[in-house]
Amino acid sequence: DAKTTQPNSMESNEEEPVHLPCNHSTISGTDYIHWYRQLPSQGPEYVIHGLTSNVNNRMASLAIAEDRKSSTLILHRATLRDAAVYYCILQRWDNTGKLIFGQGTTLQVKP
Amino acid sequence: DSGVTQTPKHLITATGQRVTLRCSPRSGDLSVYWYQQSLDQGLQFLIQYYNGEERAKGNILERFSAQQFPDLHSELNLSSLELGDSALYFCASSVGGGGPETQYFGPGTRLLVL
Numbered sequence: 001d002a003k004t005t006q007p008n009s010m011e012s013n014e015e016e017p018v019h020l021p022c023n024h025s026t027i028s029g030t031d032y033i034h035w036y037r038q039l040p041s042q043g044p045e046y047v048i049h050g051l052t053s054n055v056n057n058r059m060a061s062l063a064i065a066e067d068r069k070s071s072t073l074i075l076h077r078a079t080l081r082d083a084a085v086y087y088c089i090l091q092r093w094d095n096t097g098k099l100i101f102g103q104g105t106t107l108q109v110k111p
Numbered sequence: 112d113s114g115v116t117q118t119p120k121h122l123i124t125a126t127g128q129r130v131t132l133r134c135s136p137r138s139g140d141l142s143v144y145w146y147q148q149s150l151d152q153g154l155q156f157l158i159q160y161y162n163g164e165e166r167a168k169g170n171i172l173e174r175f176s177a178q179q180f181p182d183l184h185s186e187l188n189l190s191s192l193e194l195g196d197s198a199l200y201f202c203a204s205s206v207g208g209g210g211p212e213t214q215y216f217g218p219g220t221r222l223l224v225l
Contacts, residue, residue: 032211043113043201043216044154051211087154095209096167097142101154 004088009106012078020073020105022088027068030093035062035073037084038104044087047073083109114138115217117202123223129190132220136183136204142166143185144205144214145177149198160185161208189222197224 005023012018024033035047048055048062050071055062061074075082087104091097114137124130136143145157147170156169160179171177174192179185189196199221203214 034211036214038154043115043203043219044214045113045216046213049211049213091211093210096159097205097207097209097212097214098144098156098159098167098169099146099214100156100169101146103153 004090004102006086006088006102006105008103009108011108011110012075012082014080014109014111015077018075018078018082018107018109020075020086020088020107021070022072023070024088024090025069027090028092031090032093033062033064033068033071034089034091034099035060035086036089036099036101037086039081039084044101047086049091078107078109080109080111083107113215113217115202115204115215117200117217117220119220120218121221121223123225124192125225126192126194128192128224129188130192130222132187132189132200132202132222134185134187134202134204134217136185136202137215140204140206140215141183142205142208142212143179143183144203145171145185145187146201146203146216147198148201148219149195154201157187159208166208192224194224197222 034049085104157171159167205212
């Protein structure tokens with residue numbers, strides 16, 4: 001399984017945008033880029049995913065580099081509720097759906 | 112609320128014992144996944160079932176086993192428990208069996224082995 005590298009922690013101010021980076025230099029053509037987050041004392045929660053093009057949904061945006069070796073999760077306006085561990089995961093398109101989690105980035109949001 | 116339910120929420124038991132964790136997937140989801148989260152290992156994929164059949168296996172110990180029943184609920188059985196098995200166990204479900212599908216996670220079962 002291809003590996004991702006994320007900073008251990010990041011800080012943000014409330015109501016400001018947050019850019020969470022992820023490096024995945026060994027990504028293959030059939031790997032999807034997924035982001036999940038885990039709020040304190042909860043199970044992981046899906047945020048967004050993409051393959052090659054940038055993606056937007058109501059929670060966030062995903063910007064994927066042209067060579068696909070890195071991506072950035074963008075929270076447009078951080079709230080205190082966005083404080084969580086954010087996981088960048090490469091999921092191979094195969095006949096399984098398994099997710100291989102790394103260490104993730106712990107995001108702190110300051111009021 | 113993800114729609115995935117797990118019981119029990121908390122479980123305290125002794126070394127050498129056996130426990131069963133239960134998961135009910137979201138209505139209509141055919142896949143169930145089990146994950147273990149511990150402080151030293153992080154979140155680890157254990158096993159996936161799709162429509163009653165084992166689909167993928169991860170770092171699941173031989174002392175652990177799982178099954179998915181005809182009504183699609185799943186059980187994870189942990190036996191000969193050791194202190195190191197203390198962890199959060201999450202179940203997740205998705206509609207199909209593979210590909211870039213969203214997984215919906217339950218609230219977890221916290222297991223403490225004394």
